[in-house]
Amino acid sequence: MSTSIDLKAATRTFLAQTEGHLATYLEGCVHCGACADACHFYVASGDPRHTPAYKLFPIAKAHRSHKFPFGWFGFARPIGERDLREWEELLFDTCTMCGRCTMICPMAIDIAAIVAGARRAFVAAGLGPPDLLAAADSSRDHGSPLGVTADKLRERIEWIADDNGVTIPLDAPKADVLLTLSSVETMKYPKSVAAMAKLLNHAGVSWTLSTKGYEATNFGYLAGKGDIAKTMVERIVTAAGSVGAKTVVIPECGHAYGVLRWSAAAMLGRPLPFQVLHISEFLARLKRDGKLRLTPFDEPMTYHDPCQVSRRGGATADARDVLSGFARNFREMTPTGDENWCCGGGGGVQAIERAAPLRHQVFKLKMDQVERTGAKTMVSACSNCRLTMDESKAHWQWQGGIDSLVEIVADHLVEAPRQSR
Amino acid sequence: MDLLDFARGPALTTALSVFAFGVAWRLVSLWLLPWARDPSARREGARPAWIGAVRGFARHLWPRKPFARAAMVTTVNGYVMHFGLAIVFFGLAQHILFLRGLFGLAWPNLPSGLISGVAVVTLGSLALALARRLTDPVLRLISTFNDYFSWLVTFLPIATGLLAVSHLGAPYPTLLAVHLLSVSLLLIWFPFGKLMHSFLIFVTRGETGITYNRRGVVL
Numbered sequence: 194m195s196t197s198i199d200l201k202a203a204t205r206t207f208l209a210q211t212e213g214h215l216a217t218y219l220e221g222c223v224h225c226g227a228c229a230d231a232c233h234f235y236v237a238s239g240d241p242r243h244t245p246a247y248k249l250f251p252i253a254k255a256h257r258s259h260k261f262p263f264g265w266f267g268f269a270r271p272i273g274e275r276d277l278r279e280w281e282e283l284l285f286d287t288c289t290m291c292g293r294c295t296m297i298c299p300m301a302i303d304i305a306a307i308v309a310g311a312r313r314a315f316v317a318a319g320l321g322p323p324d325l326l327a328a329a330d331s332s333r334d335h336g337s338p339l340g341v342t343a344d345k346l347r348e349r350i351e352w353i354a355d356d357n358g359v360t361i362p363l364d365a366p367k368a369d370v371l372l373t374l375s376s377v378e379t380m381k382y383p384k385s386v387a388a389m390a391k392l393l394n395h396a397g398v399s400w401t402l403s404t405k406g407y408e409a410t411n412f413g414y415l416a417g418k419g420d421i422a423k424t425m426v427e428r429i430v431t432a433a434g435s436v437g438a439k440t441v442v443i444p445e446c447g448h449a450y451g452v453l454r455w456s457a458a459a460m461l462g463r464p465l466p467f468q469v470l471h472i473s474e475f476l477a478r479l480k481r482d483g484k485l486r487l488t489p490f491d492e493p494m495t496y497h498d499p500c501q502v503s504r505r506g507g508a509t510a511d512a513r514d515v516l517s518g519f520a521r522n523f524r525e526m527t528p529t530g531d532e533n534w535c536c537g538g539g540g541g542v543q544a545i546e547r548a549a550p551l552r553h554q555v556f557k558l559k560m561d562q563v564e565r566t567g568a569k570t571m572v573s574a575c576s577n578c579r580l581t582m583d584e585s586k587a588h589w590q591w592q593g594g595i596d597s598l599v600e601i602v603a604d605h606l607v608e609a610p611r612q613s614r
Numbered sequence: 615m616d617l618l619d620f621a622r623g624p625a626l627t628t629a630l631s632v633f634a635f636g637v638a639w640r641l642v643s644l645w646l647l648p649w650a651r652d653p654s655a656r657r658e659g660a661r662p663a664w665i666g667a668v669r670g671f672a673r674h675l676w677p678r679k680p681f682a683r684a685a686m687v688t689t690v691n692g693y694v695m696h697f698g699l700a701i702v703f704f705g706l707a708q709h710i711l712f713l714r715g716l717f718g719l720a721w722p723n724l725p726s727g728l729i730s731g732v733a734v735v736t737l738g739s740l741a742l743a744l745a746r747r748l749t750d751p752v753l754r755l756i757s758t759f760n761d762y763f764s765w766l767v768t769f770l771p772i773a774t775g776l777l778a779v780s781h782l783g784a785p786y787p788t789l790l791a792v793h794l795l796s797v798s799l800l801l802i803w804f805p806f807g808k809l810m811h812s813f814l815i816f817v818t819r820g821e822t823g824i825t826y827n828r829r830g831v832v833l
């Protein structure tokens with residue numbers, strides 16, 4: 194414990210976050226404790242420290258100690274090193290910023306938004322899980338948290354295209370749609386990349402990937418590094434501008450969608466020059482326009498809602514639109530949709546190695562949910578959820594199947610008969 | 615000046631001004647902060663912001679189905695306690711007279727026997743809230759001085775009011791004076807602690823409703 198903590202920087206950053214919304218949320222909490230039961234970390238561990246409201250204590254304390262009258266007359270103590278040391282784990286390892294606690298909160302406090310703000314202060318103080326911070330730095334320095342540089346991307350894409358017999362345009366000079374990728378897909382689920390390419394080609398979309406901006410995930414945001422968060426957004430803006438894309442499609446990644454769709458404009462201080470669609474939204478549109486011709490999928494399956502796409506994203510209906518009529522044996526979990534349990538790995542928690550045992554504990558909620566539906570496969574539209582769940586599945590040697598929405602749809606395309614000469 | 619004169623006069627007047635200025639300061643101090651704008655594109659077809667605010671408020675009046683079991687005691691007990699407070703405060707003839715003196719408005723009162731019954735239920739529900747706070751591990755961990763003191767200043771006016779109407783333990787003027795002093799304590803503490811939730815709840819629920827509405831989340 195020799196590393197020094199910069200308390201002043203932490204306090205300054207805490208206070209910089211407490212604009213009107215956050216300050217009102219902080220002052221509004223009635224300490225009723227209801228939020229504990231909505232949080233998968235508390236439910237899985239039974240540890241009262243995992244209560245969402247408790248996670249806000251340091252930022253609330255910093256706010257109070259600078260506000261009239263208590264702070265001014267010395268009744269409210271400033272935050273100390275102990276606060277930061279104790280809460281580091283709570284704010285990074287035990288919050289996926291899933292927003293479920295807000296639903297149960299009688300005051301409707303947006304705890305996830307406060308956690309995002311609080312993380313910035315911890316990082317300013319020199320704290321934060323090293324692996325999560327490294328993922329953010331790698332995004333800035335190499336283009337992606339998993340070190341997918343532009344060269345590596347070219348190599349991978351060439352290999353994925355070859356291996357799957359699919360055309361994947363990279364750096365096309367002009368395109369209507371810029372597709373972005375999560376490096377989790379590029380490195381661990383290459384079939385997802387091929388599946389998206391097949392789908393876009395099948396629907397006749399003019400699209401491309403770009404080496405100027407290809408990484409959809411934003412670990413700068415998740416790790417509380419505002420400058421990196423902005424850099425990641427700017428790369429996508431540049432890439433979209435260079436090919437003239439009016440639409441940027443986010444692949445199967447919930448947080449990538451949440452950040453680019455709802456937070457990126459605020460980071461830049463101006464609206465984005467393109468529309469942002471999650472791949473499930475894009476597929477739902479293609480289907481509505483009659484551009485997806487599918488054979489039915491009959492296996493009993495269920496759908497896992499990524500928190501940032503459904504509960505906090507507002508696109509809950511789109512995946513269902515894609516599945517309706519196609520997945521003929523689709524069963525909803527209970528609870529589902531906006532009320533779904535989180536996978537336990539969102540908000541960057543997936544990248545924090547020391548949080549793995551807790552994540553596995555959380556996954557039990559999911560195993561139980563899936564088993565109650567009788568479905569053989571749980572399909573998700575987030576590769577980060579999928580990776581989290583695949584790891585926990587291995588840990589428990591669970592027999593359930595875990596799949597991806599784009600992959601099952603791509604596997605059931607009716608290929609148009611080739612134009613005969 | 616005896617105790618009752620003091621309680622009715624300077625104590626209550628001071629408490630009322632602390633309350634009024636305090637609440638105004640709490641609200642203005644928040645309003646004066648910078649409020650982050652959201653330049654993200656609203657979801658197509660999102661309803662106007664005010665509808666989002668109203669829906670956000672309504673949505674949190676009752677827990678959603680998956681949370682019903684977990685939140686039921688807090689919710690039901692909360693409603694019993696708050697409705698009890700409101701009935702006692704706005705229903706008792708003496709309170710209405712006092713409020714008419716302040717605002718010039720009056721309305722029909724409820725029978726005092728009924729009010730006493732409601733007050734007993736309210737005290738019971740406050741006692742349950744405190745018991746849970748002292749025994750539940752989550753509540754114990756997150757409770758601070760603010761929570762216990764806010765509880766106390768809410769409890770005292772009802773308890774002393776009940777004693778006063780039933781003339782128990784001391785001469786009526788003394789009981790009434792103690793009741794009025796406890797009300798002053800409540801009024802003075804109100805703007806500084808969590809009792810401000812009675813105003814802030816409209817802001818927090820409204821803001822969350824507006825945010826989710828613009829994202830197209832069904833509220």
Ligand code: HEM
Pocket residue numbers: 223224225299300688689691692693696699743744747761764765768800809811812813815
């Ligand atoms: C517009 C008026 C009000 C609204 C909408 C409101 C709403 C709420 C809500 C949602 C809670 C949390 C749920 C619970 O713990 O029961 C709460 C708690 C509480 N309220 Fe209110 N409230 C209002 C006015 C008041 C007033 C005027 C008082 C006291 C004078 C008061 C005293 C309390 C107390 C003491 C608690 C905490 C109970 C505990 O210890 O858990 N409230 N209120």
Ligand code: SF4
Pocket residue numbers: 231232233234244245248287288289290291292293294295304305535
């Ligand atoms: S946002 Fe999700 S993970 Fe974070 S405290 Fe709330 S319920 Fe728990």
Ligand code: SF4
Pocket residue numbers: 221222223224225226227228229245246297298299300301302
């Ligand atoms: S449910 Fe809301 S008001 Fe209650 S303790 Fe949690 S954050 Fe605070």
